[in-house]
Amino acid sequence: xxxYLAGPDVFLPDAIEVGRRKADICTQYGLTGLYPLDNxxxxxxxxxxxxxxxxxxxxxxxCDAIIANLTPFRGPGADPGTAYELGYMAGRGKFCLGxxxxxxxxxxxxxxxxxxxxxAERLVDAEGLTVxxxxxxxxxxxxxxxxxxxxxxxxxxxxxGDLWHDLTAFEACVRLAAERSRS
Amino acid sequence: xxxYLAGPDVFLPDAIEVGRRKADICTQYGLTGLYPLDNxxxxxxxxxxxxxxxxxxxxxxxCDAIIANLTPFRGPGADPGTAYELGYMAGRGKFCLGxxxxxxxxxxxxxxxxxxxxxAERLVDAEGLTVxxxxxxxxxxxxxxxxxxxxxxxxxxxxxGDLWHDLTAFEACVRLAAERSRS
Numbered sequence: 001x002x003x004y005l006a007g008p009d010v011f012l013p014d015a016i017e018v019g020r021r022k023a024d025i026c027t028q029y030g031l032t033g034l035y036p037l038d039n040x041x042x043x044x045x046x047x048x049x050x051x052x053x054x055x056x057x058x059x060x061x062x063c064d065a066i067i068a069n070l071t072p073f074r075g076p077g078a079d080p081g082t083a084y085e086l087g088y089m090a091g092r093g094k095f096c097l098g099x100x101x102x103x104x105x106x107x108x109x110x111x112x113x114x115x116x117x118x119x120a121e122r123l124v125d126a127e128g129l130t131v132x133x134x135x136x137x138x139x140x141x142x143x144x145x146x147x148x149x150x151x152x153x154x155x156x157x158x159x160x161g162d163l164w165h166d167l168t169a170f171e172a173c174v175r176l177a178a179e180r181s182r183s
Numbered sequence: 184x185x186x187y188l189a190g191p192d193v194f195l196p197d198a199i200e201v202g203r204r205k206a207d208i209c210t211q212y213g214l215t216g217l218y219p220l221d222n223x224x225x226x227x228x229x230x231x232x233x234x235x236x237x238x239x240x241x242x243x244x245x246c247d248a249i250i251a252n253l254t255p256f257r258g259p260g261a262d263p264g265t266a267y268e269l270g271y272m273a274g275r276g277k278f279c280l281g282x283x284x285x286x287x288x289x290x291x292x293x294x295x296x297x298x299x300x301x302x303a304e305r306l307v308d309a310e311g312l313t314v315x316x317x318x319x320x321x322x323x324x325x326x327x328x329x330x331x332x333x334x335x336x337x338x339x340x341x342x343x344g345d346l347w348h349d350l351t352a353f354e355a356c357v358r359l360a361a362e363r364s365r366s
Contacts, residue, residue: 008312010313011312011313011314011315012311012312012313013307013311013312013313015313048317049315049317049319049323049326049327050323050327050330052323053323053324053327053328053331054327054331056324057331074258074259074260074293074297074308075257075258075259075260076257076258077257077258077262077263077264078263079260079263079322080260080261080262080263080265080266080321080322080325081260081266081322081323081324081325082263083263083264083266083267083270084266084267084269084270084273084322084324084325084328085270085324086267086270087266087267087268087269087270087271087272087273087274088270088271088273088274088328089270089274090267090270090271090274091270091271091272091273091274091275092274110257114257124196125257128195128196129191129194129195129196129347130193130194130195130196130198131194132194132232134231134232136232138263139262139263139264139267140232140233140235140236140264141236141239141264141267141268142263142264142267143232144232144233144236144237145236145267145271147233148236148237148240164312
């Protein structure tokens with residue numbers, strides 16, 4: 001089974017090393033992990049961002065599954081690029097797995113960085129926009145996509161000290177993928 | 184042509200009215216706009232968030248195209264739920280359109296709310312994570328998905344006074360969809 005390793009990990013200072021660690025874990029379970037090309041494309045190319053997109057899309061096509069890192073990125077929710085890729089893979093009928101190293105529910109995540117208050121039987125932010133309050137860790141489309149197109153989101157009981165380098169929940173996804181691959 | 188009207192518009196205090204305005208614009212161009220069910224599902228159901236997901240997914244399946252509102256939502260980038268839906272529709276081979284009422288490039292959007300600085304030939308945020316710096320308004324996966332699976336992102340030259348209620352860029356997307364539908 002080939003697995004697309006999606007996540008904002010590509011933005012880490014040690015992005016390439018993290019990708020190697022993730023791919024190594026896949027190998028230990030008899031699977032092949034493919035890591036997005038964001039850091040492997042020639043930045044002097046005519047249109048490097050388009051080259052990255054084309055490479056990543058081809059890689060997704062070649063994969064049977066995705067493991068999406070949905071740890072909150074620059075806000076209360078998942079990285080929009082990763083969310084796009086999870087949607088693409090769900091749309092292509094691939095097996096969808098995901099994890100978040102932050103187990104807090106969405107409203108609590110937002111409370112940490114912004115004002116959240118009750119208003120007319122809803123929770124709202126400072127702009128008056130509704131805050132999803134279903135007790136889920138992120139937008140319901142992401143959470144139920146995993147439930148219905150693969151396996152439920154995996155999360156630690158407590159956030160690890162290093163949100164971006166702890167691969168325990170990632171490895172648990174790989175284990176589920178390996179079970180699926182044998183069945 | 185049936186168009187799925189994706190966006191964080193569903194979180195606005197007047198979400199239902201905004202959906203009605205969007206659907207009316209579609210009708211004026213001879214198209215059918217379908218608006219997500221987040222505000223139309225019985226909140227006392229056994230699992231309302233799952234009911235919303237199932238309804239929205241069925242609605243996406245029934246549509247030929249998506250118009251995604253990618254205006255930044257609680258951070259520098261698009262709403263992750265909307266990004267998921269854009270990915271899903273791209274994966275299903277549907278015609279993909281999108282707009283953002285904020286025309287700023289991604290690095291500038293982030294600069295407004297966080298520290299961004301150059302470091303070793305990259306731009307980084309306060310956590311040291313790379314800031315995409317391709318002169319694009321959002322994550323490259325979203326922007327090029329539109330370029331390659333539909334039409335390039337539409338944006339006003341200047342952000343309108345009311346980011347959430349100005350439908351000029353939305354209407355421009357509808358016009359493109361109508362042209363496509365006649366061709």
